[in-house]
Amino acid sequence: MARRLRPVGTDFIETAPLRLVFARVVTASPEAVFRALAEDVPGWSEWFSAVTLARPTEDGAGREVRLRGGVRFQETVLVATAPEAYAYRVDETNAPGVRALVEEWRLTPDGTGTRVRWTFATDGTAPYRLALKLGRAGLGRTFRDAVTALDRRLTSTNV
Template sequence: MTALHPCRPVGLDYLESAPAVFTNSVDIALTPEELFDVLARADTWSRWASVITDVEYTSPAPYGVGTTRVVTMRGGIVGDEEFLAWEPGRRLAFRFNASSTSALSAFLEDYRIEPTGSGCRLTWTLAQELSGPSKVLAPLTGPLCNLAFRHFLKNLQRLTAAGVPA
């Protein structure tokens, strides 16, 4: 098992105070409920966020606030997540309680879904605080990370436009 380093247990208000915040939006041709179902599924994340290789819920269904899961990413990075918001068709948010990298002090992702005339709009906000050498490099790496986040949302848009198999 990979050794995990504790992350600061931030709340949803961290979106307002994090040293690095990235927000991107995309229009999706699904209803808000359909998109929420895609985001709630463990098997879809690796299909649109190419950095992710596996997602596994560690809490039993039904899922909601307090649900936990483990996400495995390229480079051997593992995140132990806990959901802070779970509002079907509207919002889900989670933080890292621990990570395999000590470069991450705090981490939170927030997914907000709003209905539109042709489906819905997803706004994804990622808030984080880095430590050590990563913190020094953040002004350089942040814009590159944000480009990757935009690319992931375009992948999600393509995936959902093609229909997400059950």
């Protein structure tokens, strides 16, 4: 059953009780990465293996995302500043223990490519926070694999 989460803003990215931050440099340009993140929402399932469905809602102001294992999210886009930042808040989910969640993707030029930094800012029950801390390495691996697949997709199709 889906539950409403606490409606937090972009300040939560810096103040969340639990922040997991991952970064990777890719060869694609910041503009191409931003387009893939913010404009080609359905394409997420092609490069982010945990995502089985992603679609924009509310004329692009929101997103519906489904993950392997049945987790679902209804999200609100908080920031879409091309080509630097894309952030969204989870408003509703069936994931247990989570109380608030904002994800931010920061894109900065790095040589001829892009440094992609993903911040997973969240709050939840003690078991939820502990599970995320214990799962940090796996979440980092998932991020690295996803960004690597995205880079391959972008550089092979010249998007």
